[in-house]
Amino acid sequence: DGGITQSPKYLFRKEGQNVTLSCEQNLNHDAMYWYRQDPGQGLRLIYYSQIVNDFQKGDIAEGYSVSREKKESFPLTVTSAQKNPTAFYLCASRHRDRARNTEAFFGQGTRLTVV
């Protein structure tokens, strides 16, 4: 079945450590997104990528980094520079072609907790 897979589902990190969240899709989607969800704040865009080897900062990119070396993969690294990393992280993807008129498809998320 096609879909978006985020791993791990739960992740614990010590302060000062970098950690990478995985996002893989087999939907042949061009665009991929990372969102952060905090209670009462909805989903906020961290980074997005519309094609391989290209990505743009979203609204809250500070303390995060991404790469897009393959169409299927868009990993997110939470660096030690991110001051408040504990949150729920959602990855999404969609076709770029407007004629397809597709919505964003989401993974099941990763809950990151700094201990």
Place this chain on the structure above:
Amino acid sequence: AQTVTQSQPEMSVQEAETVTLSCTYDTSESDYYLFWYKQPPSRQMILVIRQEAYKQQNATENRFSVNFQKAAKSFSLKISDSQLGDAAMYFCAYRSVTSGTYKYIFGTGTRLKVLA
């Protein structure tokens, strides 16, 4: 910049009754998409309904329908014959078409409780 506002943090509805969730947005663009997503306790985001701004007809999907008022920049979701499984967080989202960035901008969500 575009913004999406959901002014109802929480709503309750009796099973089998109808409820309307509100959403307003701000944009200077004329062509865009609007969406309602549902996030149940599993936290999986599920598309409920979409609306294309250039279509005047309101979208419907079974028990879900929208009231799209483009001039007022309003996009409310009506859930008819509410069921216990409708209990979830509901997010309104905007996506630009003309800007080329194709970012999705989400509201802060409305938590819907369904009372048996």
